[in-house]
Amino acid sequence: MSQQAPVWSVVGRGARGAVTVVDLDADGGELQTAHLTAEQWPEHARHHEGAHRPRWVFSDTASWYPQLLAAGVTVSRCHDLRLIHVILRHSQLVEDPGPVRAATAWDAPIDQGLEAAPDQGATLFDLDASASSGGVPHDLEESLAEFARHRAATDGSADPGRLRLLVAAESAGALVAAELHAAGVPWDVAEHDRILAEALGPRPGTGQAPARMVEAAAEVRSALGDPTLSIDSPPKLLRALHRAEIDVESTSQWELLEHDHPAIEPLLRYKKMSRLLTANGWTWLDEWVDDGRYRPVYVPGGVVTGRWAASGGGALQIPRQLRPALRADEGWRLVSADVSQLEPRVLAAMSGDSAMAAAGADRDLYAGIVDAGVVETRQEAKVGVLGALYGGTTGDSGRVVPRLRRNFPAAMRLVDEAAATGERGGTVSTWLGRSSPAPEAEWTRAQTTANLPDAASGEQERARRAARDRGRFTRNFVVQGTAAEWALSWLAALRLSLAGFDPVPEAEQATPSGPVFARRAHLVFFLHDEVIVHAPAAQADAAASAILTSAEAAGRLLFPGSVVDFPLDLTITERSPAK
DNA sequence: TGGACGGGCGCG
DNA sequence: AAAGCGCGCCCGTCCA
Known part of the structure; x- marks a missing residue:
């Protein structure tokens, strides 16, 4: 009897770290089962991958794949049950109700346990079989059952072709993410240190501020006439600015830039340095860069x-x-x-807007919009397009968007309709079928009560604002998600x-x-x-x-x-x- | 003391 | 210059 080549290989964890691999044919029929020890598993995967290139079905790629990588094994394709569950559970393309919609252990929060164990995936085999990392089940029976639900949901969906593309792309992303972590970004620690020293001064001792920050802080305190001011406290800084008659509502840099006062320049310089130091300073370097990666x-x-x-x-x-x-x-x-x-190119493609596609025919879509006579400058084009994608209504963006609406009707209709759907509390979907989350109960309740005859005007205004907020989210969702x-x-x-x-x-x-x-x-x-x-x-x-x-x-x-x-x-x- | 939250700012 | 979307991180502040 000739052995049929497996199309899928479902991996599951058994007792005491054992691993079971079940091969399936294209219809989900079981072909053969291998029982392996934790030590045998990577070698089995290497051989199996080389011989058959199956699509590996992992409960959670982040839990399984790092061990294979550590053993020098890579795989070509996978199906990530955790990630795909989230997609299918919410996709408008999937029949509703259906088995994949039912609440199960696969609804576990997406990042639970991952942060605790980002490295080498040792967790999976350290835990006993009843435990789970990543919040999802790792045992074979659960994985087989969930995988069957996925295939049924996809096959019976309104558009199996698109969903299969999405499933494959999302799963490939899971493999890439694990591989990126394993590879690491080649990082030049000496160059990083040089950049820091140039911007901040040489690395200071523990608990000490870098020299150039100390200087800038002194200049700020002197210019504001407040020798003990703690610049890192926004409320205190704001009060000090007010005392110096700098009339700002916040301490953000864009607002400070509008004012002319000797304290502004050193303050902005201080903020810039402070940001660099706290976000990507020497501490970050020590913590995140190891062995040049x-x-x-x-x-x-x-x-x-x-x-x-x-x-x-x-x-x-x-x-x-x-x-x-x-x-x-x-x-x-x-x-x-x-x-x-x-994003604008994706919008042009998904809406079939030929005018926008033509504007993007050369490398610079914004220049193309100028060349088409829609706006005067590239900056206007950029601000207008971002306003169209994000729902901008004020300033230059608000002025330009109506012109885009006239010139790119199909593209604008797509995002405008997505916004309208969101404002109504509806669901929108990306090109391949990832759907937006339903509104929160509190949002729906606020919309309902605001529509009652005796609703207070403040309540109505809040509800309208919440509706517009959600509209901007769904407007952007279809484009950002398809991108x-x-x-x-x-x-x-x-x-x-x-x-x-x-x-x-x-x-x-x-x-x-x-x-x-x-x-x-x-x-x-x-x-x-x-x-x-x-x-x-x-x-x-x-x-x-x-x-x-x-x-x-x-x-x-x-x-x-x-x-x-x-x-x-x-x-x-x-x-x-x-x- | 420790968690929640918002300001501010870096990225796309 | 931001605005209008999506994030993560650090900090200070507030409150239990």
């Missing part, structure tokens, strides 16, 4: 729109100022790419492409003791619309091509037949420019 913890699906979040290390907020600290290893290159104006889907599709294609690169010889490895993919071009950073690949110099051009090809593939996959393209700004450097 910065390893933030990524949280796929951490944002309701489908964007990733980060937990610890502030991966989403590395200041441009520190970009030069990203430096390729000797003999390696950083291949960086970001998409020009991803996230494009970016995940880009990542998914790119990581598979890079996985096909040949390993470089031992002597040229970036991190000889690092994960297996560190021997060839590999992803080291991802931020919404931007990727950085760390590549041996000889593979840099090929990596750049892979990045471009993957972006084209993502566009075709999501928007087949669309004329909208997604141009990249791409650079190959040894050291990341500050931009």
